[in-house]
Amino acid sequence: MSGPSKYQPSSAVGKWFNERLPIVAFAKDHALDFPTPKNLNYWFTFGGILAVMLIVQIVTGIVLVMHYTPQTDLAFSSVEKIMRDVNYGWLLRYMHMNGASMFFIAVYIHMFRGMYYGSYKAPREVLWMIGVIIYLVMMATAFMGYVLPWGQMSFWGAKVITNLFSAIPFVGESITTWLWGGYSVDNPTLNRFFSLHYLLPFVLFAIVFLHIWALHVTGNNNPTGISVKGPQDTLPFHPYYTMKDAFAIVVFFIFYGLFIFYGPNYLGDPVNYVPANALVTPAHIKPEWYYLPFYAILRAVPDKLLGVIAMFSSILILLALPWLDTSKVRSGNYRPVFKGFYIIFALVCIGLGYVGAKPPEGIYVVAGRILSIYYFAHFLVILPLIGLLESPKPLPSSISDNVLAKRRMTLMPAE
Amino acid sequence: MATANHTDPNRRDFLMVATGAVAAVGGALVAWPFITQMNPDASVRALASIEVDLAPIAEGQAIIVKWRGNPLIVRHRSKADIETAKAVKLTDLIDKASRNSNANGNVDATDENRVVAGKEQYLVMLGVCTHLGCVPQSDQGEYGVVTGNTTTGGWLCPCHGSQYDTAGRVRRGPAGENLPVPPYVYLTDTKIRVG
Secondary structure, rough: OOOOOOOOOOOOOHHHHHHHOOOHHHHHHHHHOOOEEEOOOOOHHHHHHHHHHHHHHHHHHHHHHOOOOOOHHHHHHHHHHHHOOOOHHHHHHHHHHHHHHHHHHHHHHHHHHHHHHOOOOOOOOOOOOOHHHHHHHHHHHHHHHHHHOOOHHHHHHHHHHHHHHHHHOOOOOHHHHHHHHOOOOOHHHHHHHHHHHHHHHHHHHHHHHHHHHHHHHHOOOOOOOOOOOOHHHEOOOOHHHHHHEEEEEEEEHHHHHHHHHHOOOOOOOOOHOEEEEOOOOOOOOOOOOOHHHHHHHHHHHHHHHHHHHHHHHHHHHHHHHHHHHHOOOOOOOOOOOHHHHHHHHHHHHHHHHHHHHHOOOOOHHHHHHHHHHHHHHHHHHHHHHHHHHHHOOOOOOEEEEHHHHHHHHHHHHOO | OOOOOOOOOHHHHHHHHHHHHHHHHHHHHHHHHHHOOOOHHHHHHHHOEEEEEOOOOOOOOOOEEOOOOOOEEEOOOHHHHHHHHHHHEEEHHHEEEEOOOOOOOOOOOOOOHHHHHHHOOOOEEEEEOOOOOOOOEEOOOOEEEEEOOOOEOOEEEOHHHHHHHOOEEEEEEEOOOOEEOOOOOEOOOEEEEEE
């Protein structure tokens, strides 16, 4: 994984260049020959899918900026112009708009995969924490992007989310005024969000580089959760995983394409096709689907400051996950009790998302509170206790043995 | 040359700390313009004031006008509105401060302290929910004047369900403060200047 490269340039020019900038050697070691556990399943392809989605978002975003105007009087109509007048503008905008949703679908699968197979455990704590930071930057980027079309949901979403900072004691008001550049969300707010929405994807790109760097120090986790013990446990990344990832990306693009071409507005809120109006709040204001679980947690707490703290804690608690899970066994495949609670936790997250989309009244308030408490209990009570009380199943002796044992089972089921 | 004593602070340590301090102060000075450029600019700060004619507002009607980018609610309250607001005990309020920019000091949130004496029928306040800034809807919620299925007076925030009474005081969370009353004066009997 580290140490001197085995790459030997064949030509004299290649040798001359490699001695001065060993970029080809670096690419060969890390993108082609990188030893990867040979038992990775399709849940492990979402990292590659995410990298591709980031590129898709950057490329479509750059071309959209060629036609968009970040000014409150013109923003909405410039987006409509993209939809109606710009050549293939409808396609580029729908790719970008649904690309954000696809990005979040992939990141949620990627995160839940990490939680199931214990990919956050030693020695991958820093890799996991960089991932949480990527997720936070992604959320900020998506939020600011959603404001740009300057529809009703853009405006009121921006107002509600920036107002979260007003809950900070003493300096809250000054911070929101500073964020807005005025006394309400207005043109200065739109301008700065546009600037940052263009910047943050490149910041993401840099952090993703750190994420992959950290991955290449420890190597991949795998479905058994046990460490690589030698060359018999691994395969070179290329062609084995370049092909597997490529196939997964194609399948994912088919799914993505179904939304672009057959339901481009299915995941969005129709109210955002009404131009922003600072004097009328839409009857049911709710964020995009990917924020809903956290929105439900915010609303579950009847106190403003505590609600905001609960919402941010629900994400930041992921940073502490490597130390909250006390089990030494990584993979959920060998942890029968954990497996059950993991499924409950996933259902709770979906439940929170459902509650977040509903108006804050009646049964939804009660449900939101119960689910929010369970969310935190999973991290603070359940995970630490399972690790101490559960007796895990015996682990295979090596990745290779595990693969071969499975192979024997399928070839000779009679035995 | 004297042997360097690495345990005691010497001239070199002093110079290092002093240089570091100058660099830190310089860094902060350079950072400030980059931070404060995001604060409201001169055109926004130039305190915009507006005049509102109260005469066309019928009893029981509320109008919304835009002031400093925010909705300003002006409501012509009915007798029932005012009586309902006056009947509320101070101990029942979530926020006991008047939140009235025209008040002298920090006074209690009685109905009298939310309006101008002699002009109790006109309630002037920002229509910005003190929770997360949505515009509360008029004639909604449980704290207006409820007769049968209809509510008059009272506000309900559609975003997170905060409720305000007929004097714009918060009665149900998550909002924690009463709707703020901006600075305003009566120019004539039926005209006010806000800001």
